[in-house]
Amino acid sequence: MHARTKWLLAACCFVAGDAMAMQSRGALLSRFEADFGVTESLLGLVAPAGTVGFVVAIVLVGLLAGRLDVRRTMVVGAIAMATFLFTIALAPTYWLFLFALLAQGAAAGIFRAMDRPLLSHLYADRLGRVFVLYALAWALGAVTGPIIVSGVLLVASWEWVYVLIGLLFLPIVAVVWRSSPPSGWNEQPLERAALRELLSRPGIRGTLVGMALVGGIEGAIFTWLPYYALTIMDGAIAPLALSAYLLAYVPGRYLYARVIGSMPYLRLAILTTVLAVPALAAAVWTTSTVGLLVAAFLTGLLLSALFPLLSAYGVELAPAYSGPVSSLATAATYGGIAVVPTVMGVVAEGYSIDEAMWIPVGLAVLLVLVVWRMGTVSSGRDQSTA
Template sequence: MALTGAMMQARGAVLPTLEGFFVVPEWQLGLVAPAGTVGYLLVVVVFGTGAGHFDARRLLAVGAFGAGVALLAMGLAPSFLFFLGAIVVRGAMTGFLRGLDRPLLSHLYPSNRGRLFNLYDGTWAVGAASGPLAVVVALRLGSWRLVYAALAVALFVLAVLFWRLESPTVESKEQPLTRARLGELLRQPEVIALLAALFLVTGVEGGLFTWLPYYANGELPGGWAEVTLTAMLVAYVPGRFAYSALTERVGPLNLLIGVLGLLLPAFAFTFFVADGLWVLAGVVAVGLLISGVFPTMMAYATDAVPEYSGPVNALATGTASVAVGSVPAVMGVVVGGSDAATAMRLLLAPLAAALGVVVLARIGEGRRAAAEAGGSPTVDD
């Protein structure tokens, strides 16, 4: 999980360098995110919906090894088109890892999904914070290509570990997913809320991951722009640990309503009002608040249908992938036609919509609970 975070965030941090190295316009840089989504989405949906029917250990080993090969190709890319092609392959190989990780965790620890999902995604945040720093170190050493070589070596080691480890024993089992059951699953209120909220919030995250360093170059003093994305991602670590501690105490939807309610003014301040180093402070606050939305919503929906954790994970990850791939591409068009500040400010709208989705989900949850309580049989003394 930490390595997938590092891979993803190194991509955004290296964009300003790639622009000059390959001499490409902004709209082509916006293709980096959707290129990583194409193969990733297909593999996650196919293998995620069939979780429990495949040899997870072997698929994880194949995914890690294949991602390492693709990263080597990215580091050796002679052209931007070749670089994009390697990203497509890397995304597909990463899909094996991400399509099976949460279903395995869900069945290994069925009673603590909210806490475990946030802790698990906290390791992603550690890796994600390391990715931009690795790019900075690689540039200081002489070439952006070095960061991809280092990540490839780490994935080769991980592939060997997956191959040699024994398959774990799980506490619960994944149920076969039929076409009829898939339709029922897509009509579950918790799943509908999950997909809607995740599309909106992960789209914002994808935009920040891809374009924040570019935006910061025009807003912060020299030297500070390079650490902006890292600062936001470092804030993900305590943020996800805080979500992990709070989600079982106050409930996932209550927690999300409070956090998203705070996120809106923090985001507005950062990209509408702040200047200079106040932008950096605002970015840290945004990272702290937005960090746990994805894993908390995942745990909320998985708790509703625990026997279908694989399909829920596949649907959520696929939805998030589409958002992470499409929103930066749209922002690239906005940046090319206007500027990065305008593109960033437009992200406030999906955050407000996400809050509305979570509020509606909480109202629906309360009504269902009241209906169940009202319909339960009573026993006379």
């Protein structure tokens, strides 16, 4: 097997496992509540614990990417990921459980601060396609996570979910440990002046704003779509709305991986976003169970391209600083994931969940304008160099 193929497989397997762990949390909330005996307000700390650790780590390590040994850093991240997943399963108290979640998120951030920048150097000739395949791996893990939870809970306690996912990371540790240092790694150390220059570029700023909007839309759907579905569907099948949305990421990202080389990144992003606006609106407008499931699936199919497309666009604007650009873009995405659902909760309490669900529709319209503006200020360089 070619050396760079090993690194691609390691990165894809890691992000799939990370998505499994992330999407398992929601499915296990009731078990955490029962076992640790905590209130709903304390239970609400589960999502921020993992997210804060991830964002802090990915930003700090990403900004230092040009000064770090890529192989050693990824080995540390993979070992820490497995270790803290096992720690989550063994935590005797809720506060130690939250600390383990925080540390596990940080471990994921360490690895993922380096993996996409590494891939951008190893696959500079087809960056967009590789980023979409990487995102496809995340989608497969996200869909599989709740399935693993359901299967484990049929025969064992929830702790075994994290033991099982932790075991999946051990082969990744072995592959990265035994792989030779990547020959294509030529990340440049980032100085303060270079960071200021990067952030002054309209394309980079547009990428960060666009990624924050993408994260806001996805966070809104991840958090509130099942709750909103209860107003239309029976409680036993309401989670299927989110399942339909996540399931669409798999064929969607596979399709985009096939066509990405034939169309500029921004053109494809604006096309899918424009089509996603009526799909999102239909999900809010419909009062039919079938209509909601179809609208959720179409929305996922269309939105699934945006994270890899915009992140690839941003990285190609500054390939020598792919670590900082990739990390800042991911942090912007997770910022949107954290903020927008919180705002929607306030709106839902003050008005209703029906009104709150129009917020992601508005964000999608705003995203169309942002991506269109990015295209108009483009320097004219070819955006489809993948």
